[in-house]
Amino acid sequence: MFSFKLIKQSSKSKARVGRLITPNGIIDTPAFIFCATKADVKGVTIDQVRNAGTQIILSNAYHLMLQPGSSIIKKSGGLGKFTGWNGPMLTDSGGFQIFSLGHGGVASEIKGIARCNGFKNKKTMLKISEEGALFRSYIDGKKILITPEISMKIQQDLGADLIVSFDECTPFHVDKKYTKESMERSKRWGLRSLNYINETGDGTQKILAVIQGGVYKDLREESADFANNHNFFGFAIGGSLGKTEQEMRDIVEMTNSMLDKSRSVHLLGIGGIEDIFYGVMYGIDTFDCVSPTRIARHGMAIVKKKFCNGKNYTDLSNSIYKEDCSPISEDCNCYTCQSFSRSYINHLFKGKESLGGSLISIHNIYTMNRLMTDIRNGIINDDGNTNNAMNSVYKDWCV
Amino acid sequence: MFSFKLIKQSSKSKARVGRLITPNGIIDTPAFIFCATKADVKGVTIDQVRNAGTQIILSNAYHLMLQPGSSIIKKSGGLGKFTGWNGPMLTDSGGFQIFSLGHGGVASEIKGIARCNGFKNKKTMLKISEEGALFRSYIDGKKILITPEISMKIQQDLGADLIVSFDECTPFHVDKKYTKESMERSKRWGLRSLNYINETGDGTQKILAVIQGGVYKDLREESADFANNHNFFGFAIGGSLGKTEQEMRDIVEMTNSMLDKSRSVHLLGIGGIEDIFYGVMYGIDTFDCVSPTRIARHGMAIVKKKFCNGKNYTDLSNSIYKEDCSPISEDCNCYTCQSFSRSYINHLFKGKESLGGSLISIHNIYTMNRLMTDIRNGIINDDGNTNNAMNSVYKDWCV
Numbered sequence: 001m002f003s004f005k006l007i008k009q010s011s012k013s014k015a016r017v018g019r020l021i022t023p024n025g026i027i028d029t030p031a032f033i034f035c036a037t038k039a040d041v042k043g044v045t046i047d048q049v050r051n052a053g054t055q056i057i058l059s060n061a062y063h064l065m066l067q068p069g070s071s072i073i074k075k076s077g078g079l080g081k082f083t084g085w086n087g088p089m090l091t092d093s094g095g096f097q098i099f100s101l102g103h104g105g106v107a108s109e110i111k112g113i114a115r116c117n118g119f120k121n122k123k124t125m126l127k128i129s130e131e132g133a134l135f136r137s138y139i140d141g142k143k144i145l146i147t148p149e150i151s152m153k154i155q156q157d158l159g160a161d162l163i164v165s166f167d168e169c170t171p172f173h174v175d176k177k178y179t180k181e182s183m184e185r186s187k188r189w190g191l192r193s194l195n196y197i198n199e200t201g202d203g204t205q206k207i208l209a210v211i212q213g214g215v216y217k218d219l220r221e222e223s224a225d226f227a228n229n230h231n232f233f234g235f236a237i238g239g240s241l242g243k244t245e246q247e248m249r250d251i252v253e254m255t256n257s258m259l260d261k262s263r264s265v266h267l268l269g270i271g272g273i274e275d276i277f278y279g280v281m282y283g284i285d286t287f288d289c290v291s292p293t294r295i296a297r298h299g300m301a302i303v304k305k306k307f308c309n310g311k312n313y314t315d316l317s318n319s320i321y322k323e324d325c326s327p328i329s330e331d332c333n334c335y336t337c338q339s340f341s342r343s344y345i346n347h348l349f350k351g352k353e354s355l356g357g358s359l360i361s362i363h364n365i366y367t368m369n370r371l372m373t374d375i376r377n378g379i380i381n382d383d384g385n386t387n388n389a390m391n392s393v394y395k396d397w398c399v
Numbered sequence: 400m401f402s403f404k405l406i407k408q409s410s411k412s413k414a415r416v417g418r419l420i421t422p423n424g425i426i427d428t429p430a431f432i433f434c435a436t437k438a439d440v441k442g443v444t445i446d447q448v449r450n451a452g453t454q455i456i457l458s459n460a461y462h463l464m465l466q467p468g469s470s471i472i473k474k475s476g477g478l479g480k481f482t483g484w485n486g487p488m489l490t491d492s493g494g495f496q497i498f499s500l501g502h503g504g505v506a507s508e509i510k511g512i513a514r515c516n517g518f519k520n521k522k523t524m525l526k527i528s529e530e531g532a533l534f535r536s537y538i539d540g541k542k543i544l545i546t547p548e549i550s551m552k553i554q555q556d557l558g559a560d561l562i563v564s565f566d567e568c569t570p571f572h573v574d575k576k577y578t579k580e581s582m583e584r585s586k587r588w589g590l591r592s593l594n595y596i597n598e599t600g601d602g603t604q605k606i607l608a609v610i611q612g613g614v615y616k617d618l619r620e621e622s623a624d625f626a627n628n629h630n631f632f633g634f635a636i637g638g639s640l641g642k643t644e645q646e647m648r649d650i651v652e653m654t655n656s657m658l659d660k661s662r663s664v665h666l667l668g669i670g671g672i673e674d675i676f677y678g679v680m681y682g683i684d685t686f687d688c689v690s691p692t693r694i695a696r697h698g699m700a701i702v703k704k705k706f707c708n709g710k711n712y713t714d715l716s717n718s719i720y721k722e723d724c725s726p727i728s729e730d731c732n733c734y735t736c737q738s739f740s741r742s743y744i745n746h747l748f749k750g751k752e753s754l755g756g757s758l759i760s761i762h763n764i765y766t767m768n769r770l771m772t773d774i775r776n777g778i779i780n781d782d783g784n785t786n787n788a789m790n791s792v793y794k795d796w797c798v
Contacts, residue, residue, distance in 0.1 A: 038750040039743070045754065046738070048444075068721060068746040076724055076742055084738045323471055339445070339483045343475055344438070347467040351437040354753055355444065 002161075002206055004234065004264040004285075011384035014256065014283035017376050020264055022161035023204050024080060025088045027055045029264065030280045030375050032271070032368045033090055033288035038063045039073070039083050042293050043358040044365070046084045052334060052362055053369035058090040058288055059083075061154045062097035065146075066139050070157035078159025089160035090288075093151045093193070095210070096238070096268070098135050099125065099169040128168065130185065148192035156197075156205065164236055165193035167210040172240040179214040179240075186212045187226045194230055206233030208266060211255055214240040215247065224258035234264035237284075241270075248275070253282040273302070273312050273371065274398050280375055292368050296360035299349050302367045303329045305399045312399055316342060316360060317349040334366035371397060401560075401605055403633065403663040403684075410783035413655065413682035416775050419663055421560035422603050423479060424487045426454045428663065429679045429774050431670070431767045432489055432687035437462045438472070438482050441692050442757040443764070445483045451733060451761055452768035457489040457687055458482075460553045461496035464545075465538050469556035477558025488559035489687075492550045492592070494609070495637070495667070497534050498524065498568040527567065529584070547591035555596075555604065563635055564592035566609040571639040578613040578639075585611045586625045593629055605632030607665060610654055613639040614646065623657035633663035636683075640669075647674070652681040672701070672711050672770065673797050679774055691767050695759035698748050701766045702728045704798045711798055715741060715759060716748035733765035770796060 007017040020027040034041055034049060036057045041049050049057065059079055064070060076082040079089055124136040132147030151166035167186035170179050190209050197207050209227035213219030227235055237255050241248040248270075256265055264285040270276070271289020279287060292302065299317030307329045308314040316328065327337035328345070336345075336359040348356030378393035406416040419426040433440055433448060435456045440448050448456065458478055463469060475481040478488055523535040531546030550565035566585035569578050589608050596606050608626035612618030626634055636654050640647040651666060658664055663684040669675070670688020678686060691701065698716030706728045707713040715727065726736035727744070735744075735758040747755030777792035 038746075038752055040747060040752050040754045043753055043757075045447075045734075045757070047734075063750075067749050068742070072722055072742060072746075075722060076740060082740070082743050082746075084743075322467060323474060325475055335444075335446075341475060341481070343467070343471060344481050344483075347437075347471075347481075348439060350466050351462075353437055353439050354442055355439045358442075358444070358757075 002203070002233070004262070006262075008380055010379050010382060010390070012382065012390070013281040015280045015379050015390065016283060016285070017379045018264065018285055020088070020285070022088045022206075024086065024161050025055070027088050027286070028376060029285040030276075030372055030379075031055050031286050032276075032292075032372050033058045033266075033286055034292065034365060034368075035060075035288060035290045036083060036085070037290065038067070039079060041365070042361070043297060043354065044293070044361050048335070048358075048362050049365060050085075050087070052366040053373075054087075054365060055369070056088040056090060056286075057083075057085060058092065059158065059160070060094070060097060061091050061151060061158060062094035064091075064158060065094065065154050066137050066144075070154040074157035074159070078157075080159065088162075090162040090266075091155045091158050091160040091164065092268075093155065093164045093166040093210075094146055095133075095151070095164075095167045096169045098133050098146060099171070128185075130188070132166075132189075133168070148189040149196050152193050152196040152200075152207075156201070159205070161205060162208060162233070163197070163205050164208050165190040165210055165232070167212060167238065170212055170214055170239050172214075172243075174214075176214070176216055176219070179212075179216060180219055183212040183214075183219050183223050183239075186210065187223065190226065190232075191230065194232060198231075208232060208234045208236045208264075210236045210238045210268070211259070212239040213255075215242050215251060217254060220251070220255045221258055224255065228258075228260045232263070234266065234285075235259050236266040236268050238268045245275070249278045249282070252279055252284065256283045259283075271368075276371070277375070277394055277398060280379075292364035293361040296364045297357035299356070299360065301328045301360050302364050302371075304331065304396055306396070307331065310399055312397070316345045316356070319346070319350075321346040328360070328363050329367070332363065332367065332370075334363045336360065336363040336366075401602070401632070403661070405661075407779055409778050409781060409789070411781065411789070412680040414679045414778050414789065415682060415684070416778045417663065417684055419487070419684070421487045421605075423485065423560055424454070426487050426685070427775060428684040429675075429771055429778075430454050430685050431675070431691075431771050432457045432665075432685055433691065433764060433767075434459075434687060434689045435482060435484075436689065437466070438478060440764070441760070442696060442753065443692070443760050447734070447757075447761050448764060449484075449486070451765040452772075453486075453764060454768070455487040455489060455685075456482075456484060457491065458557065458559070459493070459496060460490050460550060460557060461493035463490075463557060464493065464553050465536050465543075469553040473556035473558070477556075479558065487561075489561040489665075490554045490557050490559040490563065491667075492554065492563040492565040492609075493545055494532075494550070494563075494566045495568045497532050497545060498570070527584075529587070531565075531588075532567070547588040548595050551592050551595040551599075551606075555600070558604070560604060561607060561632070562596070562604050563607050564589040564609055564631070566611060566637065569611055569613055569638050571613075571642075573613075575613070575615055575618070578611075578615060579618055582611040582613075582618050582622050582638075585609065586622065589625065589631075590629065593631060597630075607631060607633045607635045607663075609635045609637040609667070610658070611638040612654075614641050614650060616653060619650070619654045620657055623654065627657075627659045631662070633665065633684075634658050635665040635667050637667045644674070648677045648681075651678055651683065655682045658682075670767075675770070676774070676793055676797060679778075691763035692760040695763045696756035698755070698759065700727045700759050701763050701770075703730065703795055705795075706730065709798055711796070715744045715755070718745070718749075720745040727759070727762050728766070731762065731766065731769075733762045735759065735762040735765075
């Protein structure tokens with residue numbers, strides 16, 4: 001029942017169309033996973049998320065273990081019932097947040113939270129040992145130990161279909177020696193995560209191995225070999241992806257080429273439109289990023305370039321839209337574009353009404369799902385010869 | 400076409416069931432009018448407002464003339480199209496906001512706005528003359544003159560079905576002499592408002608006279624006589640309603656008894672559950688208040704008393720609901736109660752996720768509409784004798 005099936009492998013690149021079958025539903029890949037960090041997609045109801053064509057959402061073990069606590073979500077029947085989503089879900093292990101916050105913050109998401117709670121620039125990571133990671137709660141300052149086993153237990157309580165092995169998210173500024181030690185500890189933590197699930201799980205949850213190793217080919221290879229050689233359901237590419245866009249793409253391409261082709265590959269935290277195209281061409285099956293709803297709250301709507309003077313984003317808070325009675329995007333069938341004008345949305349932003357961000361969030365979720373549908377159709381229809389379908393999709397979307 | 404029809408007059412009180420027929424739809428009365436102050440009901444989409452059983456919404460000429468400007472809404476096809484509501488609407492004249500803000504702020508709503516823009520405690524009212532009111536914009540500090548004719552022109556641009564004559568909202572702290580002068584000026588402004596609409600209107604908008612006169616019977620009488628003797632479509636009771644709940648009820652009862660029974664009566668800005676019951680018994684047909692969505696954003700849900708230990712409001716931000724898997728109200732069919740637990744909503748408030756306020760807003764809108772339906776059914780079914788239906792409704796809802 002729980003499986004990843006290959007539907008079509010492109011003849012021109014590593015791009016592929018697949019199908020992830022989970023106990024709570026099917027995900028056609030390549031797919032975008034929307035972030036419901038604290039068990040809600042910010043500013044929209046779960047039905048608005050669903051009606052915008054969403055296949056799968058993810059929540060963060062780190063946030064939910066601190067508030068409301070994973071036992072409360074378990075008592076509610078798991079995240080599916082708690083959130084009203086009742087579809088395929090993924091949870092991360094908490095590792096990314098613990099370490100990115102702990103090292104002083106690389107994730108702006110975490111920086112934002114820290115700021116709100118008076119922990120700005122305060123390192124909350126206390127100690128990394130073989131056992132696990134000791135850190136301070138950003139909510140009440142309490143010391144909390146998280147081990148691979150504890151992370152798995154939390155993710156079992158949360159009850160998502162896809163869960164992620166506990167790893168150290170190696171900081172981007174460390175040297176190769178530390179990156180290697182960290183990756184090797186993450187391998188041992190990955191094995192403990194896998195063993196815990198194999199021993200205690202009921203088969204309704206499958207685990208992804210996180211591939212670490214930073215920008216170093218030999219370390220990525222060692223991490224990939226470990227994951228290939230154990231019965232993880234799939235892979236998630238994490239850690240430092242370099243300093244430039246080009247380096248990021250090179251590392252994604254290199255890392256993915258090392259992985260067993262019969263399993264699904266997730267790229268953690270990447271959501272730019274062009275980055276998604278490159279990821280797909282290198283064989284990535286799923287992506288996640290907070291950006292579609294975060295940029296929406298600042299007025300930014302995602303559009304095909306021909307609807308925005310060759311750009312991918314249009315800023316609805318800009319006064320140029322004050323009297324513009326057309327929808328955000330003329331070719332869009334989302335609730336927002338079918339119901340409201342740029343002028344109305346611009347007015348909501350000028351008036352600081354939160355509904356403006358919610359309406360653009362609905363549009364951006366719909367648009368990301370539409371982008372992924374276009375990409376899947378592009379791969380399916382592209383014959384590698386006369387019908388250059390994937391190229392057309394790229395030209396439509398990328399600037 | 401545009402009419403107010405009496406369906407049933409209670410034999411026990413002045414309570415009545417009626418039907419307001421407007422070009423954009425029918426309103427069964429007694430009805431609650433939800434505030435879309437800046438052309439949106441805060442935190443919810445217009446479809447969520449509609450699906451919660453709403454018959455009519457109101458917007459504020461004052462806010463909309465300043466942002467985005469009434470000409471832009473006119474260009475969009477009026478408020479119905481701009482907001483996507485496309486149903487019955489009411490706009491107020493701007494008088495209440497100009498004067499309540501101008502006199503240093505009695506409306507907490509306006510105080511809130513002033514605070515956000517650095518105008519806290521700053522009197523923005525510059526000069527009241529026979530011509531109209533000169534005030535400063537809370538947005539950019541510009542001097543703006545509003546006259547009865549300008550208010551009507553703005554309300555024509557906005558295009559609501561029911562509009563309100565321009566009046567001075569007499570402050571609560573002034574003496575009888577000022578209250579009388581102010582009421583008499585409001586009569587003259589009311590006549591200018593009516594004349595403007597009679598001369599320039601196309602019949603798709605009807606005007607309500609505002610009844611002023613503060614706490615003084617003779618002044619209320621003079622104001623009511625004026626309104627009765629001119630062809631206003633209906634009435635709106637405004638101005639100071641005294642200092643206590645009892646005084647407020649007495650003034651509403653007294654004022655309403657002076658008004659022509661064939662026309663509809665709106666009570667401006669009152670929305671407490673028990674106040675609505677008293678208003679209905681004194682013959683009020685429509686009510687408006689920002690409270691259902693405002694209190695929602697602070698975690699407060701409206702419930703029948705038997706679902707909340709004899710109270711009308713339950714605070715979902717309270718940790719007692721942390722592990723409570725039941726809905727806000729067990730007898731409620733709203734989207735929120737059908738989909739989410741108290742535990743989930745409590746979590747959203749603890750996590751400062753705005754969705755919590757949106758979900759309670761949906762519940763509160765649905766609940767206010769349900770209360771009004773119960774009241775209408777109570778009046779219809781009450782035979783004044785053995786079937787004490789209205790009493791049962793009161794006992795269900797009031798603490």
